Amino acid sequence: MERSEPDPADDDVMDSFLEKFQSQPYRRGFHEDKWEEEFDKIPLFMKKAPSEIDPKENPDLACLQSIIFDDERSPEEQAKTYKDEGNDYFKEKDYKKAVISYTEGLRKKCADLDLNAVLYTNRAAAQYYQGNFRSALNDVLAARKLNPCHLKAIIRGALCHLELKHFAEAVNWCDEGLQIDAKEKKLLEMRAKADKLKRMEERDVRKAKLKAKKEQNQSETLLQAIKVYFEDEDRAELYQVPPNSTLLQVLQHPRYSVKALTPAFLVCVGSSPFCKNYLQGKKVHR
Template identity: 25%
Template sequence: MAEEWKDKVIQEKLGGKKDWTDEERAELCRQLDEELESHIDAMGKTRYKGGWTEENWKEQMAEHPLFAPYIQEEGATQAEAPINPLSEGLAQLKFDPDHNTPEGNYRSAIKDCEKAVELKTDYLKAVVRAVDCATKLNSWDEVFHWCDRGLRLDPTNQKLKTDRLTALKEKKLLERNARKMARDENKKATEEQNLINAIKNSGVQLGSTVLKGSSSISLSDLEPCHPAAQGSRVHFNESGELVWPVMLLYPEHHETDIIQEFPESDHIIDHLEVIFGKEAAPAPWDTEHKYQVNNLHVFFEDKEKTKLCKVDPNQTLQQVLRDPRYHVLGGTPGFIILVEGSRFMKDFVSKYSI
């Protein structure tokens, strides 16, 4: 096959002439170089994508000027064209898409170094190469192994000494970070358990379960369901009291407000003053300016949602949440706000027993 390709080149480039002069040989080499460069330029300057696979390697080789002469021409039968050793070898390659990665290449290189030192135990160059690859993989124990092996061959090798010292520092840093992460996770778990215990011992009822004396509560039970309250889960403040996200519902206008941090010691009226006090701008949906702090009523639904329970706005959130009729749903206490004497309030309240 190689002779056929050679004859083909001679025929195309030199018209079949075989007694080449030095000038003709140089000209042939120049032409072949130009053709190869032209082919590479024609492939474009974009980043190479889509490597050779088991399915396309033959087509890829057929387009390459170096390999094209070895590929069986289209239409030729297997009997007409002998199997080229290069083609046969490529066909037997095992394609592994995960191998051709930086990590896979470094790991493969270390295996090659292992084989090399098996054949030549004092092959220091292979040892140094393994150290470099293990360093790239951040595999510090392997770096120690290869550095120690190399220093037994060359105790004065400064590179191996430096690499080993660097690996020792990096491993200590890794271990320190792991210990810190473990401490942080333990601290977080302790804080979360303290939070759960505080809620359980307070007697707050979550959903339909009475938490006091129960061990069934979990943090997932305390995650707010309303999108506006996400990230505002109940927590302790600096004074050690529970702080809840609280939802105010205005059914007349199908609107809601989320108070992301409502300490249990705060009174309901304190927050109503901020939202509906004299200094507060009316809500965009309150076009009639009916929602004034002095003519608002606060309610909550009982567990069965059949009874509307009136709330004294001068009570603290803690007092309301300890009411045996109250149940915290979705980790977010909620209250219904209605305007006193309005037609909507009369209609709304008539649907419940009070």
């Protein structure tokens, strides 16, 4: 095959273009003083996407976003896109935005139960790292309703129970996870920790009950030892006050009288020598 000869007209066009380019600077290029900022506005080279996309400031990025989240796509495709977006935010440790992305994915209500379980589980992880342990636990419970054997959901649920100091529940979740994978390192370590904390909690509860019982016994012993009386000065007689009586009940007694607006009582230890000597020879109404 014979090679075609170059067209001189093409060379003339190219030379003309190069001459024009040399004499007239390219007006759509980057500016020397802020080329890095302008370079970062190109979607392909962006280091981090803006939190809010302004079509006027970033028309290319807005166009890409409209293509990615096109409502004409199936709910499954849209949910997966939001899942991937949430994962990117999660890697950047922007857990708040990750939660928003996973939530948007769940709102698509796609028919893929496994995908929905992943969205719940991933949102639980993002909630966990924000310290929202109860919200995270609710998400893993929802994930397990869709997929009871979702190992990541079980692991994150056990973590939430640990943070909430539900040590017995944490042990149970670890046991359920180990039935699925008996060698899962995280579950083995977590179960040992949860079991130790559970036994410490039970020990503390026993100690608290014993202490409360001891204090109650001491209180009852003291109440039995202490005797309270009021005096009827007109008759020179004493009336013993029952330990469970209220002040109002005593003041309403027909033989009680208040002087100088101040109720007066005699309080002593019943078995003490003073009490025995003081009561000797006096008439006491019990």
